[in-house]
Amino acid sequence: xxxxxxxxxxxxxxxxxxxxxxxxxxxxxxxxxxxxxxxxxxxxxxxxxxxxxxxxxxxxxxxxxxxxxxxxxxxxxxxxxxxxxxxxxxxxxxxxxxxxxxxxxxxxxxxxxxxxxxxxxxxxxxxxxxxxxxxxxxxxxxxxxxxxxxxxxxxxxxxxxxxxxxxxxxxxxx
Amino acid sequence: xxxxxxxxxxxxxxxxxxxxxxxxxxxxxxxxxxxxxxxxxxxxxxxxxxxxxxxxxxxxxxxxxxxxxxxxxxxxxxxxxxxxxxxxxxxxxxxxxxxxxxxxxxxxxxxxxxxxxxxxxxxxxxxxxxxxxxxxxxxxxxxxxxxxxxxxxxxxxxxxxxxxxxxxxxxxxxxxxxxxxxxxxxxxxxxxxxxxxxxxxxxxxxxxxxxxxxxxxxxxxxxxxxxxxxxxxxxxxxxxxxxxxxxxxxxxxxxxxxxxxxxxxxxxxxxxxxxxxxxxxxxxxxxxxxxxxxxxxxxxxxxxxxxxxxxxxxxxxxxxxxxxxxxxxxxxxxxxxxxxxxxxxxxxxxxxxxxxxxxxxxxxxxxxxxxxxxxxxxxxxxxxxxxxxxxxxxxxxxxxxxxxxxxxxxxxxxxxxxxxxxxxxxxxxxxxxxxxxxxxxxxxxxxxxxxxxxxxxxxxxxxxxxxxxxxxxxxxxxxxxxxxxxxxxxxxxxxxxxxxxxxxxxxxxxxxxxxxxxxxxxxxxxxxxxxxxxxxxxxxxxxxxxxxxxxxxxxxxxxxxxxxxxxxxxxxxxxxxx
Numbered sequence: 001x002x003x004x005x006x007x008x009x010x011x012x013x014x015x016x017x018x019x020x021x022x023x024x025x026x027x028x029x030x031x032x033x034x035x036x037x038x039x040x041x042x043x044x045x046x047x048x049x050x051x052x053x054x055x056x057x058x059x060x061x062x063x064x065x066x067x068x069x070x071x072x073x074x075x076x077x078x079x080x081x082x083x084x085x086x087x088x089x090x091x092x093x094x095x096x097x098x099x100x101x102x103x104x105x106x107x108x109x110x111x112x113x114x115x116x117x118x119x120x121x122x123x124x125x126x127x128x129x130x131x132x133x134x135x136x137x138x139x140x141x142x143x144x145x146x147x148x149x150x151x152x153x154x155x156x157x158x159x160x161x162x163x164x165x166x167x168x169x170x171x172x173x174x
Numbered sequence: 175x176x177x178x179x180x181x182x183x184x185x186x187x188x189x190x191x192x193x194x195x196x197x198x199x200x201x202x203x204x205x206x207x208x209x210x211x212x213x214x215x216x217x218x219x220x221x222x223x224x225x226x227x228x229x230x231x232x233x234x235x236x237x238x239x240x241x242x243x244x245x246x247x248x249x250x251x252x253x254x255x256x257x258x259x260x261x262x263x264x265x266x267x268x269x270x271x272x273x274x275x276x277x278x279x280x281x282x283x284x285x286x287x288x289x290x291x292x293x294x295x296x297x298x299x300x301x302x303x304x305x306x307x308x309x310x311x312x313x314x315x316x317x318x319x320x321x322x323x324x325x326x327x328x329x330x331x332x333x334x335x336x337x338x339x340x341x342x343x344x345x346x347x348x349x350x351x352x353x354x355x356x357x358x359x360x361x362x363x364x365x366x367x368x369x370x371x372x373x374x375x376x377x378x379x380x381x382x383x384x385x386x387x388x389x390x391x392x393x394x395x396x397x398x399x400x401x402x403x404x405x406x407x408x409x410x411x412x413x414x415x416x417x418x419x420x421x422x423x424x425x426x427x428x429x430x431x432x433x434x435x436x437x438x439x440x441x442x443x444x445x446x447x448x449x450x451x452x453x454x455x456x457x458x459x460x461x462x463x464x465x466x467x468x469x470x471x472x473x474x475x476x477x478x479x480x481x482x483x484x485x486x487x488x489x490x491x492x493x494x495x496x497x498x499x500x501x502x503x504x505x506x507x508x509x510x511x512x513x514x515x516x517x518x519x520x521x522x523x524x525x526x527x528x529x530x531x532x533x534x535x536x537x538x539x540x541x542x543x544x545x546x547x548x549x550x551x552x553x554x555x556x557x558x559x560x561x562x563x564x565x566x567x568x569x570x571x572x573x574x575x576x577x578x579x580x581x582x583x584x585x586x587x588x589x590x591x592x593x594x595x596x597x598x599x600x601x602x603x604x605x606x607x608x609x610x611x612x613x614x615x616x617x618x619x620x621x622x623x624x625x626x627x628x629x630x631x632x633x634x635x636x637x638x639x640x641x642x643x644x645x646x647x648x649x650x651x652x653x654x655x656x657x658x659x660x661x662x663x664x665x666x667x668x669x670x671x672x673x674x675x676x677x678x679x680x681x682x683x684x685x686x687x688x689x690x691x692x693x694x695x696x697x698x699x700x701x702x703x704x705x706x707x708x709x710x711x712x713x714x715x716x717x718x719x720x721x722x723x724x725x726x727x728x729x730x731x732x733x734x735x736x737x738x739x740x741x742x743x744x745x746x747x748x749x750x751x752x
Contacts, residue, residue, distance in 0.1 A: 013370070017308075020309075021312065062498070068495070071337070
């Protein structure tokens with residue numbers, strides 16, 4: 001079985017300590033997280049976590065089963081093989097001088113549809129969104145100018161089409 | 175103290191007109207969950223609960239170290255099937271529970287641990303005796319929580335007990351800040367719990383049962399590996415019917431012991447690292463392994479890639495994460511062991527495996543139980559064999575961890591579920607005495623033997639005081655070989671006999687027993703063994719016997735860690751026989 005990158009959409013109850021439980025599970029069981037992004041979902045009280053982790057199918061299956069043992073985890077969907085919209089946001093502060101400023105601006109706006117959101121006499125902040133590979137590519141291109149600061153949001157993902165991973169939590173009688 | 179309880183008025187949940195202290199609500203919620211016994215130790219941050227305690231019909235056992243409170247709650251739970259409860263204060267009280275909680279997690283034991291916490295106003299301020307116990311116990315509890323307001327007390331305690339005992343059982347910790355114990359409020363009535371992320375599968379999928387039945391029908395050399403899940407789900411009767419109808423032999427994991435009668439002709443006894451040779455050979459030769467309520471632990475499998483090399487695997491477990499974790503599984507069956515066996519029995523007609531069974535029988539070699547070794551010194555195995563004979567196999571037996579544990583697992587043949595209490599997954603030395611204490615409290619009619627080593631007993635012998643206070647019917651058998659014997663055995667076999675830090679001295683156990691006002695004897699010769707055991711059984715209440723045994727005896731058979739069946743070391747070993 002081959003090791004590849006898996007994208008998991010995890011719906012969890014929005015309660016204190018849940019992220020701690022999830023991150024702690026990764027540490028405890030020796031799974032690596034490439035990227036993690038959290039925010040509200042379409043359902044009040046449920047947060048949506050997009051996790052990217054490396055592993056073969058068996059390891060990922062074990063990861064999913066272990067995640068399900070966390071009480072607050074409601075639903076996990078491995079969307080890796082879906083037709084995905086994947087987006088990440090990055091802010092990149094690069095060194096810019098009078099001589100190269102316009103080159104940088106042309107490069108990032110023409111090729112990457114990125115925006116310049118701040119400028120000083122010797123720096124620029126580039127805002128770029130897109131799949132992680134596009135952001136990687138932009139970073140490679142501007143590295144030679146000198147990256148002073150870099151912030152990435154982590155990837156969020158959604159499968160194309162009408163089908164949704166959402167759940168309406170059902171009250172369970174215990 | 176118990177008499178005092180009865181004299182005082184009991185606070186009834188129904189009669190609550192006035193708001194009450196959180197501490198009282200904690201006690202009321204515990205009583206409502208059926209709690210009769212708490213093993214605990216008071217301290218500053220849990221004081222309000224202790225202030226309320228005497229007003230309730232709950233027997234509190236004052237342990238001498240919080241670790242023993244958790245072990246005793248565990249022993250109580252294993253011996254009774256009920257949820258065990260332990261309680262401690264914040265900081266060191268809470269951290270002392272940790273080993274016992276980890277033990278309950280590894281062995282799927284339902285316990286609820288209640289800890290006091292510093293007031294919420296100073297949480298995070300490094301207050302006196304503050305410790306982040308929910309953070310510390312995150313990976314070793316099934317669930318844990320901090321009660322942040324007095325209104326949450328009832329629902330939180332209800333949820334804790336439900337989680338501890340349902341599905342795959344485990345420990346749940348409830349941390350209660352002192353201000354919550356001192357706030358006034360009402361006990362919310364028991365209500366339906368909203369747990370959308372927790373739905374254990376009890377009844378297995380019929381299609382998987384049919385697939386399993388088909389493999390069982392086709393198998394020529396099938397074998398059941400039965401684990402703790404049999405005992406937890408109360409599936410012994412179903413397993414006996416299943417084994418008899420299908421004529422499939424049953425091997426037991428360490429924690430599966432007592433789940434299937436050892437005296438049954440289809441019982442192979444314990445498998446794994448120190449399992450019986452014929453049982454391990456049967457695994458090696460099997461064409462189908464049916465794992466039920468067990469998790470293919472490394473002490474069972476050795477090197478997983480070489481485990482049962484010719485067998486397909488059916489794995490029945492209530493925890494889906496256990497299935498496929500270690501071994502590739504042909505038929506996964508998620509569900510309660512008892513339900514799964516019932517459904518399998520509906521699918522299966524009688525089968526015969528006479529050739530296979532007689533083949534396994536031909537491999538049988540009894541574990542040696544000679545009274546004395548070549549040097550004339552008392553053999554530990556003989557002590558266990560005699561204990562089994564004289565108690566007619568009916569005692570509740572707890573062990574510590576090490577050689578004596580393995581000899582007891584091999585030789586104390588258990589026929590009755592819940593009579594075998596041993597620290598399996600965690601392998602926690604010090605478990606034997608406090609778990610016996612818990613078992614004796616939960617089953618006061620029973621005869622409880624704590625079989626312990628001279629290493630482990632010295633970790634928790636402070637509990638002799640508790641046993642004597644409570645006059646528990648606990649008989650402590652110390653198998654004293656002057657070594658941390660199992661570690662010494664590994665040093666002998668794998669570290670060139672470099673006995674680094676394994677010789678260990680002991681106090682005079684007879685004098686020590688007397689110091690604790692406990693009847694005590696020492697046995698050094700084979701001829702004294704029966705007398706001493708009979709003496710200890712001749713009265714109700716605590717007794718201690720020190721058995722001074724052969725110092726360098728080894729536990730055999732043995733499959734070295736990470737090894738395979740072919741690597742088995744046996745004292746019967748004849749070159750090339752296996």
